[in-house]
Amino acid sequence: MADSPLxxxxxxxxxxxxxxxxxxxxxxxxxxxxxxSLNLSFLIGxxxxxxxxxxPMTLLVVSGEIDLSVASxxxxxxxxxxxxxxxxxxxxxxxxxxxxxxxxxxxxxxLLVTRLGLPSLAVTIGTLAAYRGIAQIVLGSDAVTDFPSxxxxxxxxxxxxxFVPYAFVPFLVLLVVAVVALHAMPFGRxxxxxxxxxxxxxxxxxxxxxxxxxxxTLTGLMSSLTGVFWALHYASARYDNATGLELxxxxxxxxxxxxxxxxxxxxxxxxxxVFLLGALQNVMSLQDVSAQSQIVVTGxxxxxxxxxxxxxxxxxxxxxxxxxxxxxxxxxxxxTP
Numbered sequence: 219m220a221d222s223p224l225x226x227x228x229x230x231x232x233x234x235x236x237x238x239x240x241x242x243x244x245x246x247x248x249x250x251x252x253x254x255s256l257n258l259s260f261l262i263g264x265x266x267x268x269x270x271x272x273x274p275m276t277l278l279v280v281s282g283e284i285d286l287s288v289a290s291x292x293x294x295x296x297x298x299x300x301x302x303x304x305x306x307x308x309x310x311x312x313x314x315x316x317x318x319x320x321x322x323x324x325x326x327x328x329l330l331v332t333r334l335g336l337p338s339l340a341v342t343i344g345t346l347a348a349y350r351g352i353a354q355i356v357l358g359s360d361a362v363t364d365f366p367s368x369x370x371x372x373x374x375x376x377x378x379x380x381f382v383p384y385a386f387v388p389f390l391v392l393l394v395v396a397v398v399a400l401h402a403m404p405f406g407r408x409x410x411x412x413x414x415x416x417x418x419x420x421x422x423x424x425x426x427x428x429x430x431x432x433x434x435t436l437t438g439l440m441s442s443l444t445g446v447f448w449a450l451h452y453a454s455a456r457y458d459n460a461t462g463l464e465l466x467x468x469x470x471x472x473x474x475x476x477x478x479x480x481x482x483x484x485x486x487x488x489x490x491x492v493f494l495l496g497a498l499q500n501v502m503s504l505q506d507v508s509a510q511s512q513i514v515v516t517g518x519x520x521x522x523x524x525x526x527x528x529x530x531x532x533x534x535x536x537x538x539x540x541x542x543x544x545x546x547x548x549x550x551x552x553x554t555p
Contacts, residue, residue, distance in 0.1 A: 230475035231487035238494040245501050252504060258381035263374065263451060265496030266385055267292070267460065269489065270444045271467045273396045274437040276488040279471055280400070281433055282413040282480030283331065286342040288441040289463035290349035291323045293456075295445030297353035300362030300455030309366055316442050323349060324438015331434065332427040338434075346464070353457040362455040373450035385447065397485050405429075413480025462513070469516050470495045473523035495519065 245252040252258075271288045278285055295316040302312045323345070330341045376383045400406035411419040412426050419426055444463075449455040474491025476483035495516065502512050 231484055231490065234474055234487055234490045234494060238490050238497065241494060241497050241501070245497065249501050249504055252501065255376075255381040257500070257504070259376045259383055261496060261500040262381070262386055263383045264500070265493060266383070266389055266451075267444045267448055267463060268466050268470055268496065269389060269492045270392070270440055270447065271437070271463070272471050272488055272492050273392060273485070274433065274440045275467055275471050276474075276476055276483070276485050277396070277400055277406075277409055278433045278437055279476045279478065280413050280480055280483060281409045281430060282416065283338040283430060283433065284342065284468070284478075285324075285327060285338065285434060285437045285441075286464050286468070287323070287327060287345040287349055288437060288444075288467060289460040290346045290353070291320055291438055291441035292445035292448060292460040292463065293458060294323065294349045294353040294356070295320055295442035296449040296455045296459040297357040297457045299446060299449050300360065301356050303362055303365065303455070304360075309369055313446055316446050317439060320438040320440070320442020320445070321435055322438070324435040324441070325431070327438065328431040328434030332431050350457070350461075357455070357457045359457075362449075363453050365450060365453065365455075369450050370453050373447055374453070385451070393485075393489065400485050409433075410481055413477075413482070415481075465513070465516055465520065466495060466499075469520035469523060473519055478524055491523070 271292070275285065275288065298319055299312050299316050302315065303309065327338070327342055327345055330336050331338045372384050374383075400409065408419065408424045408429055411422060411424060412429060416426055445459065448459050452459075470492040471488045472478060472491070473495065474483070474486075474488035476488055498515065498519075499512055502515065507515075
């Protein structure tokens with residue numbers, strides 16, 4: 219009998235998780251400076267922007283859609299944050315405004331996809347450029363760095379005596395919520411159904427357009443939250459914050475076994491892919507690999523993450539076909555005395 223899609227997803231998750239463990243063990247053993255607390259804190263802190271957006275992106279890709287405007291939404295959120303801070307607003311008032319802006323960006327993407335029937339890939343490539351352009355108009359080439367120290371300390375600090383950043387705790391809360399929503403609630407099961415067959419999902423009574431609109435809105439919200447975190451973590455709000463982050467997010471999610479066609483994968487695999495990519499980027503930085511070379515490696519991983527599950531699936535189907543085609547062993551009657 220052929221492996222089920224769930225079984226294949228679990229096996230791919232296991233491969234990614236095992237590869238993450240191997241990379242970490244090799245890095246601890248052979249990469250100078252990798253295992254010290256400061257570097258591990260940097261690793262987690264630098265990976266958190268990818269991980270935050272990967273949560274809703276996983277749900278979106280499972281449903282058969284994608285959002286490539288996430289980094290531009292994060293950059294727009296950071297630019298608005300810097301501009302409002304320059305105008306004298308308090309940070310407590312600015313953050314909700316930035317989050318609402320992210321909701322509006324995600325809602326706009328979702329309406330174009332669900333109401334006008336436009337492909338999400340084309341829509342979000344367009345808004346990728348549009349949101350980044352608006353961010354440049356809002357803040358120009360300025361860099362805002364004088365945010366309140368308590369917020370900067372929370373975004374970049376860590377618990378005393380450990381390598382665990384403060385910001386890692388709220389991320390874990392969001393991760394638990396996302397895992398429960400995707401794997402333990404009817405909402406998550408409906409997303410797998412939509413990704414597997416949108417037409418069948420409609421016949422089953424699932425409100426496909428509403429579900430997708432919710433996902434795009436959540437993705438916009440998490441992207442704007444990431445933009446706020448980015449500006450505080452790196453103590454700099456610029457219009458070009460998070461440029462290129464969408465490539466890392468998509469590569470990590472697909473590397474974790476989420477099928478680009480939708481309907482397959484687990485959030486655990488996606489997060490394993492996120493931290494595998496983060497660990498590799500950290501190791502390359504420690505080895506003085508250039509930023510351009512790191513982008514090349516990320517692109518290669520993106521291609522492999524798409525090919526890997528498909529090749530594994532074809533091998534599994536081929537094996538199943540051979541088992542079905544193989545004739546049963548013949549039974550030779552025992553000789554009569």
